[in-house]
Amino acid sequence: MAASCDSLLLILLLCLSAQAVDRSNFKTCDQSTFCKRQRELKPGQSPYRALLDTLELSDSRITLQLINDNNKVRLLLELYRLQGNMTRVKINELKPLKPRYEVPDVLISDPLTEPLSVVSQDENSLVLCLGGKERRLIVSAQPFRLDIVEGPQVLMSLNSRGLLAFEHLRARKDTISHKISSTVGSMWDSLKSIFSSKSESEEMTGQESVEKQSDEDGQIKEEEDKPGMWEETFKSHSDSKPNGPSSISLDFSLPGVEHVYGIPEHADTLKLKNTDGSDPYRLYNLDVFQYELHNPMALYGAVPVLISHSTERTMGIFWLNAAETWVDISSNTAGKTLFGKMLDFVQVSSEAPQTDVRWISESGIIDVFIMLGPKPTDVFTQYASLTGTQSFPPLSTLAYHQCRWNYNDQEDVKAVDQGFDEHDIPYDFIWLDIEHADGKRYFTWDPIKFPQPKDMLQGLMDKKRKLVAIVDPHIRVDSGYKIHNEISSQSFYVKNKDGGDYEGWCWPGNSGYPDFTNPQMRAWWASMFAYDQYEGSMENQYVWNDMNEPSVFNGPEVTMHKDALHGVWEHRDVHNLYGLYVQKATADGLIQRSGGVERPFVLTRAFFAGSQRYGAVWTGDNAAEWGHLKMSIPMCLSLGLVGISFCGADVGGFFKHPSTELLVRWYQAGAYQPFFRAHAHIDTPRREPWLFGPENTGLIREAVRQRYALLPYWYQLFYNAHHTGQPVMRPLWVEYPGDVATFSIEDEYLIGKDLLVHPVTDEGATGVTAFLPGKGEVWYDVHTFQKHDGDQSLYIPVTMSSIPVFQRGGSIICRKDRVRRSSSCMENDPYSLYVALSSQGSAEGELYIDDFHTFNFETSKQFVHRHLSFSANMLSSRNLSPDSQFSTGSWIEKIVIVGGGQPSSVTLRDADGTESTLEFEFDSTHAVLTLRKPAVNAAADWTVLLR
Amino acid sequence: MTCIHLLLTLVFAVSLGTPVEIKRPRGVPLTKKPFYEENKPFTCLDGSRTIPFDRVNDDYCDCKDGSDEPGTAACPNGSFHCTNAGYRPTFIPSSRINDGICDCCDTTDEYNSGARCENTCKELGRREREVLQKMAEVTKEGFLLKQQLIEEAKKGHQEKQVKVTDMQENKKQLEEKVEALRTVKETAEQPEKEAKERHLKAWDEQKAAVRLEKDKAKMSEAFLELDDNADGFVSVSELQSHAEMDPDADGTFTEAEAQGLLGGTEQVDTTTFESVWTNIKEKYHSESQSEEPAPVETPPEEVKEPVVDNEPYPEEDVSEEEDEDDDEEDDYNEEDKAPPTVRTPEKSQEDEEAMPPYDADTQVLINVAQKTRDDFEEAEKALREMDDQIRNIEKELSFDFGPNAEFTYLYNQCYELPTSEYIYRLCPFNRVSQKPKYGGSETNLGSWGSWSGPENNKYLTMKYEHGTGCWQGPNRSTTVKLTCGKETVVTSTSEPSRCEYQMEFTTPAVCQEPTNIDLSPHGHEEL
Numbered sequence A: 001m002a003a004s005c006d007s008l009l010l011i012l013l014l015c016l017s018a019q020a021v022d023r024s025n026f027k028t029c030d031q032s033t034f035c036k037r038q039r040e041l042k043p044g045q046s047p048y049r050a051l052l053d054t055l056e057l058s059d060s061r062i063t064l065q066l067i068n069d070n071n072k073v074r075l076l077l078e079l080y081r082l083q084g085n086m087t088r089v090k091i092n093e094l095k096p097l098k099p100r101y102e103v104p105d106v107l108i109s110d111p112l113t114e115p116l117s118v119v120s121q122d123e124n125s126l127v128l129c130l131g132g133k134e135r136r137l138i139v140s141a142q143p144f145r146l147d148i149v150e151g152p153q154v155l156m157s158l159n160s161r162g163l164l165a166f167e168h169l170r171a172r173k174d175t176i177s178h179k180i181s182s183t184v185g186s187m188w189d190s191l192k193s194i195f196s197s198k199s200e201s202e203e204m205t206g207q208e209s210v211e212k213q214s215d216e217d218g219q220i221k222e223e224e225d226k227p228g229m230w231e232e233t234f235k236s237h238s239d240s241k242p243n244g245p246s247s248i249s250l251d252f253s254l255p256g257v258e259h260v261y262g263i264p265e266h267a268d269t270l271k272l273k274n275t276d277g278s279d280p281y282r283l284y285n286l287d288v289f290q291y292e293l294h295n296p297m298a299l300y301g302a303v304p305v306l307i308s309h310s311t312e313r314t315m316g317i318f319w320l321n322a323a324e325t326w327v328d329i330s331s332n333t334a335g336k337t338l339f340g341k342m343l344d345f346v347q348v349s350s351e352a353p354q355t356d357v358r359w360i361s362e363s364g365i366i367d368v369f370i371m372l373g374p375k376p377t378d379v380f381t382q383y384a385s386l387t388g389t390q391s392f393p394p395l396s397t398l399a400y401h402q403c404r405w406n407y408n409d410q411e412d413v414k415a416v417d418q419g420f421d422e423h424d425i426p427y428d429f430i431w432l433d434i435e436h437a438d439g440k441r442y443f444t445w446d447p448i449k450f451p452q453p454k455d456m457l458q459g460l461m462d463k464k465r466k467l468v469a470i471v472d473p474h475i476r477v478d479s480g481y482k483i484h485n486e487i488s489s490q491s492f493y494v495k496n497k498d499g500g501d502y503e504g505w506c507w508p509g510n511s512g513y514p515d516f517t518n519p520q521m522r523a524w525w526a527s528m529f530a531y532d533q534y535e536g537s538m539e540n541q542y543v544w545n546d547m548n549e550p551s552v553f554n555g556p557e558v559t560m561h562k563d564a565l566h567g568v569w570e571h572r573d574v575h576n577l578y579g580l581y582v583q584k585a586t587a588d589g590l591i592q593r594s595g596g597v598e599r600p601f602v603l604t605r606a607f608f609a610g611s612q613r614y615g616a617v618w619t620g621d622n623a624a625e626w627g628h629l630k631m632s633i634p635m636c637l638s639l640g641l642v643g644i645s646f647c648g649a650d651v652g653g654f655f656k657h658p659s660t661e662l663l664v665r666w667y668q669a670g671a672y673q674p675f676f677r678a679h680a681h682i683d684t685p686r687r688e689p690w691l692f693g694p695e696n697t698g699l700i701r702e703a704v705r706q707r708y709a710l711l712p713y714w715y716q717l718f719y720n721a722h723h724t725g726q727p728v729m730r731p732l733w734v735e736y737p738g739d740v741a742t743f744s745i746e747d748e749y750l751i752g753k754d755l756l757v758h759p760v761t762d763e764g765a766t767g768v769t770a771f772l773p774g775k776g777e778v779w780y781d782v783h784t785f786q787k788h789d790g791d792q793s794l795y796i797p798v799t800m801s802s803i804p805v806f807q808r809g810g811s812i813i814c815r816k817d818r819v820r821r822s823s824s825c826m827e828n829d830p831y832s833l834y835v836a837l838s839s840q841g842s843a844e845g846e847l848y849i850d851d852f853h854t855f856n857f858e859t860s861k862q863f864v865h866r867h868l869s870f871s872a873n874m875l876s877s878r879n880l881s882p883d884s885q886f887s888t889g890s891w892i893e894k895i896v897i898v899g900g901g902q903p904s905s906v907t908l909r910d911a912d913g914t915e916s917t918l919e920f921e922f923d924s925t926h927a928v929l930t931l932r933k934p935a936v937n938a939a940a941d942w943t944v945l946l947r
Numbered sequence B: 001m002t003c004i005h006l007l008l009t010l011v012f013a014v015s016l017g018t019p020v021e022i023k024r025p026r027g028v029p030l031t032k033k034p035f036y037e038e039n040k041p042f043t044c045l046d047g048s049r050t051i052p053f054d055r056v057n058d059d060y061c062d063c064k065d066g067s068d069e070p071g072t073a074a075c076p077n078g079s080f081h082c083t084n085a086g087y088r089p090t091f092i093p094s095s096r097i098n099d100g101i102c103d104c105c106d107t108t109d110e111y112n113s114g115a116r117c118e119n120t121c122k123e124l125g126r127r128e129r130e131v132l133q134k135m136a137e138v139t140k141e142g143f144l145l146k147q148q149l150i151e152e153a154k155k156g157h158q159e160k161q162v163k164v165t166d167m168q169e170n171k172k173q174l175e176e177k178v179e180a181l182r183t184v185k186e187t188a189e190q191p192e193k194e195a196k197e198r199h200l201k202a203w204d205e206q207k208a209a210v211r212l213e214k215d216k217a218k219m220s221e222a223f224l225e226l227d228d229n230a231d232g233f234v235s236v237s238e239l240q241s242h243a244e245m246d247p248d249a250d251g252t253f254t255e256a257e258a259q260g261l262l263g264g265t266e267q268v269d270t271t272t273f274e275s276v277w278t279n280i281k282e283k284y285h286s287e288s289q290s291e292e293p294a295p296v297e298t299p300p301e302e303v304k305e306p307v308v309d310n311e312p313y314p315e316e317d318v319s320e321e322e323d324e325d326d327d328e329e330d331d332y333n334e335e336d337k338a339p340p341t342v343r344t345p346e347k348s349q350e351d352e353e354a355m356p357p358y359d360a361d362t363q364v365l366i367n368v369a370q371k372t373r374d375d376f377e378e379a380e381k382a383l384r385e386m387d388d389q390i391r392n393i394e395k396e397l398s399f400d401f402g403p404n405a406e407f408t409y410l411y412n413q414c415y416e417l418p419t420s421e422y423i424y425r426l427c428p429f430n431r432v433s434q435k436p437k438y439g440g441s442e443t444n445l446g447s448w449g450s451w452s453g454p455e456n457n458k459y460l461t462m463k464y465e466h467g468t469g470c471w472q473g474p475n476r477s478t479t480v481k482l483t484c485g486k487e488t489v490v491t492s493t494s495e496p497s498r499c500e501y502q503m504e505f506t507t508p509a510v511c512q513e514p515t516n517i518d519l520s521p522h523g524h525e526e527l
Helices: A005-014 A033-040 A176-194 A198-207 A341-345 A376-387 A410-422 A453-462 A482-489 A519-527 A571-593 A626-641 A660-670 A693-709 A711-724 B030-035 B121-226 B236-240 B255-261 B270-280 B299-310 B329-337 B360-398
Strands: A048-057 A061-068 A074-082 A086-093 A117-122 A125-129 A135-140 A145-150 A153-158 A212-214 A220-222 A232-234 A237-239 A248-255 A259-262 A281-283 A305-309 A314-319 A325-333 A353-361 A366-371 A400-402 A429-432 A466-470 A503-506 A509-512 A541-545 A602-604 A616-618 A676-678 A749-751 A755-757 A767-772 A778-781 A787-789 A792-797 A805-808 A811-815 A831-836 A843-849 A864-871 A874-879 A892-898 A906-910 A915-918 A920-923 A928-932 A942-946 B008-015 B018-025 B079-082 B090-093 B415-418 B422-427 B431-436 B443-451 B461-465 B477-484 B489-497 B500-507
Touching (some): A048 A117, A048 A125, A259 A626, A305 A376, A400 A693, A482 A519, A626 A660, A660 A676, A711 A749, A805 A811, A831 A843, B422 B489
Parallel strands (some): A400 A429, A466 A541, A831 A892
Antiparallel strands (some): A212 A220, A325 A353, A811 A831, B422 B431
16 A cells, blocks of 8 residues: 555665666776776786697697786686587686686586697797688787687687786785785885886896786886775775685677677667777666666676677677676777787788777686677577577467556456456466565465465466466565575575675565575575465466566665675675576476476566576566667667577556557557566556557557467467577567668567567657668568568558568468467467568468477477478478477468469368368459468468469 | 367247247357348358358358357457356357357357356356345335435525525624624724823823933932042042043043043032933943943843744644645654744833823723623624634535435545555545554545546546645545445445555445346347
């Protein structure tokens, strides 16, 4: 209820200044001392030198040492050639004071290596073979740099700007010996200013004390501590930094590249911007209240993967580090970083464009995977081979989700459920936010508002619908709460720097944070989803993990203190990984509760590389503004590029109250984005789809229905994403990599490769201009079947009912045109095939069918995968996976062939060769041929002949 | 899958207790049966095309209006008719045919989905009849009550109108009385005023004389004191011994200055001193009094006190808001309300004696005047009260209490509903509020706004608006839905959206005249 004070208090605490993001709550690079230190380094001569005589070569890798000539600290460089055209570069301290964190659990396995061989070697360089056609890795010794070349082309250079910086672990200097030596040092400083003499300083070099630094004159003085190395304060929060400075940095140069993408999550353009003169893009999972658009600030999730693209080649850089990370991007010309050995190999115009990328992380090691493409699909495959593919969601989760903070009680849930039926709008999931739990104790139900959760769930199940209840990772500290007691007694909480349980403020008030990095903790957490543990839960209940950055209302930057401890590791080391672990443990729990049979569904707000394996993500707490609607496209496209296909934004906008027009447009756009969920803040007026008059109800109904009709296509694309790692929602350039005109497009996109969507995202729009790519290709308006040529910008007049969507000529898309109240009700319904002919009169597509919710497709190959192709007036369905088997009740209801001629007769030949005549209709205005009721089973072989 | 071609179905309709067998395609209501003639080509109901009859219900949509598939889910815009014998016949969207969910109580929508549906029509019919029966009873009784309410309201309305008329009459008389008393008062006040002025003047004169006497005595004393050598003269040097009299107060009381004070002579006698005294009396300090703190009027202080007294006291203090919200604003108000300073009634100490009492004659005049004043004020007050009463009744009469004033009885009443956390209170035509059960201040959920029901009957919903503001949100408001009931009670409250409340309220005032409700089993529509 409105007057409830505790939540009000928390909200007040969280957001006193309301309107937009309070930037002062979050660090700039200057306020994050390691970023400031690192960024102060300017490109130039690298102090690092490769010691080629330390080279060790084995089948799978080579190692050699690097030395920092300033402080004599040695690093160990490991180089791997990985299967699938990838190179891994690892750099760690040769002998660190204590181990440095290496990110576990993100790679699906040890990447398979291929033999590396030395092609040539001289006193300053080493040339390694990376296979392929003259693909080489050149190691230059002084200054140290790596160049990957293919024939005469440099693909990528590392440390070519000399920004490799590795802050070695060191003992704190406030010891007595330090004090003496620093006194001596300062005496020396004053002495040397009087008697500046080379010979003396050379003597000193011989002494080899712990930390010496030789400046350009060869004089040595102690490496000075810079501010923030051993302690950092931000606002009222202090970071004790017991391990001192530990940051790392490396630069990458990409000759010939002008377009780079990825490194989500940012509310910014698809194509990454130059960060000269602004803050770098920041990767640090944060709960940002009312985030701002067009800003490199960190948001809820982080995937440290950058994709570069040019007409020639697509590549990726995967910087496997879970600590706070900043990425600088600048434009350059290739000539500036080419020199020496390189010139023997390559001819590059010094005017050629180049993009320089620099990664800076607070701790851990340098562990980089360079994915060499060359095609966009290759990069996706390469990245998937490292971190896995998108989990294959149950079909129903691709349908429409109705959420609100909060559906107040069981009656409310029932009324909303009935509302959908009364207004004949399909939906599959209703969601419950934090108010459903008893005092925000997750895994429980409010005894007054939700006294009979099973009755409620059964009621939904009777309508073949499902529910998602939120389970956040902050646990109310309350001795009457079973979950807390167990975590506490098993010492599963994250610890503070002094060893006690870490506590912070979140929704329930004082909360503990389970240590999800601990596998025992995760196993225990997963077991809590068992039906006998999670009382009131049923098999049609799924889970939503929010606030898993983790969000700590009273913590620095609204998150956990970096000096909190996860076992031996600092939170600093694991921060960006926390959210992934939460979702993983939850998804494991859902799998286990079904005995390993059912596919889980877990939505997460925080994520990292690899999170695609565990479920869906959404773009967090957006706002009911046109700008946010627009931004949902590049945000989800960026996520798709780095493996996370199951992405969506809150339809309608979370904060604020959308205008009716915005709400309708958002439904229309959301219906064509992978994760389709409406959500609203608790303080906003209700906005169920039928509350805005019959006309708007109709518009929303139509948008949702279009989604349901296309579910077979979405499902097949998700199967494909799961199988191959190709994104579901794709920027145009992914399919048209040679067309520069597509490289910056972010107001339209492709679903798979066959549907092009240009949602209306402007208030009062009367038309949109869509770019239809592909010279010689054709596109068909999916609503009117009107044909348009590719490679043109097309003005499309729109009304409130318009959702501009085009099907690529040359494609076959399967739909279920019998839209029912939930996707499960459509399970056995027939398919309609939409065959859009290319200019050559051919088309192809796929149809994938299984039971839509279990792992049987994987464990016992129970699925149907058909290849559909049309050419030379013959349409046929061929089995793509003869060793799989599944019987479906679905059949082919209708075949619509667009862009061809009128036949005189149509014959269907079924699997055993029986022929029958099909009736058809031909609409000559748009050349639409409709074949009536082939009625063959969707899993069968068949052929249709047009004569 | 494909073979769901049970084209025809047998439908048993209950009609006058006699089962009649009627053949028609699945999903077609009896009323439309004539359009579906077996073995004749079927024309889509929108006339768009004609198809062979075997394509009716063949699980493929041929008609744009969906009329060829009344019994399958093939058409996106079709509808299916459930007969629901024993209950209410109904149409469902075609998409609910064979979707595995039982929609029709007669189970006819799930003929090929494997869903196991039970025919619940009989039970539903029975329950509906029960409900209808109960409702009919309630409506009947409620309607009777409503008639009484209307009667009462009518009576009350008339009474009030009569009362108002009476009061208007009374008011007129009162007004005349007030005017008359005003004249009496003014007549009585004139002599009173004159007598008082006389008295005051006499007293002023007396005071002046006394003051003069005092001054003279003081002067003599001063002379004696100044005349140190008691030679009957005050000399320059004797004067100089009183440094306080230094005219330019520069610290040195020169001879010339002293001489100046004495009017240019060396010394003065008692007579001449009189003129000197006027020059020096302001400064002169008696030696005997010099130790005492100067009791003389200190003008600056005198100014201070009255200012505080006259300071307008914060108005807010008077208008007590009963619906205080626990907003931050309160903190500010709190400060405003605290008395600015502690005031001690401090009468400036008058050196003069109090005015002597009025003489008997004057007092008589005053008493007479006072009596007329009292009478006048009393009459004026009565008039004001009368005015208030008239206004209140007129306000009440101006409310829209429904077409027959049936809602009049709710006026000035309040109805409460306790929930687990709060006590909700509805005072119709006034306000809605919420008070925590266990301490805490009341929250205003809206003041009477308007009737806001649907166009055909706006009296089914009340809207209360402009309640306490919500943090970052709108002002609270409440919609009250009225349903027919014997009792007048708030039956439920909810807050579907933040700060937008809903209340269900039963009252006989909305009970409709019972029509002769047919309680016989449904199904006769089929004929």
